[in-house]
Amino acid sequence: MAVKKGTEIEINEQIRDREVRVIGANGEQLGIMSAREAYMMARDQDMDLIKIAAMAAPPVVRIADFGKYRYEMLRKEKEARKNQHTTELKEIRMTPNIDTNDLNTKLSAARKFLEKGNKVKVALRFRGREMSRMNQSKHILDEFAEQLSDIAVLDKPAKVEGRNMAVVISPKK
Template identity: 65%
Template sequence: MINEQIRDKEVRLIGANGEQLGIMSVRDAQKQAMEAGLDLVKIAPTAKPPVCKIIDYGKYRYELAQKEKEAKRKQKTIEIKEVRLSPNIEENDLNTKVNNARKFLSKGNKVKVTLRFRGREMAHMYKSKHILDEFAESVADIAVIEKAPKVEGRTMTMYLTEKR
């Protein structure tokens, strides 16, 4: 809230240079802001009494936007990379997939290991769980299982994350 939008009876006022001017009525605070040629901006509405500051409102909004951008820039996004396997995968193919998963984990991403079943493979789903167990074992030195293997329709999925 700025200037006339402030409806409180009294506020704690902070001057343009950051000095405390004390508790006063809103009218007096608005007069001081007008004399300085600046705006009266409510900084902390939940405080008792609310805290208002004499500043240039446009500049204040710009600084808030800059802080928000900076916070967004420093934020780390975690992607989920997927590694797809099949029930009749060979040893070397499995090793290649394990190496890919290691690469993803070392970069800080989560890995979704998917075991896809097609046709008659659906009848022997329970026999293929050992593939996911072997996969988890082979990356156990750098990864931990976040979500255990779970059957969802035609796929069995497991999530891995980097060890802390």
């Protein structure tokens, strides 16, 4: 039996509702009747009675071949999964005394991530005596975000997280 969002699909004798709205094998409305009558009608056609909308009042059932119905549902789920895009959070780490060429390399990497539709977290890592100069290094993150402002927007401004200071940048829609 197929599992649908944590609940099982009820078919044939498993449907215990008093009244159900029945949809025929060709998609036509057959009206409201008892679940027993609907099951007999489905059995006469050598088909199954499948509950497709349990929360409706009265619940909606369909007369169809269960194997074919399950196959169609799995195919639709697979198609939906294929078309969705998940956004990842990519991280770029730097130190406060980063050189210009290294900064440009990090900028180009961030630009590639943003063009692919991912969010980018840019983190400045402080060690030792650099911790006392955290506020003077905020401009590095601000300039980094400014350089990418043509394709991205700032989600979260510079924030200190332990030994790091980070900003989150997401692509423009």
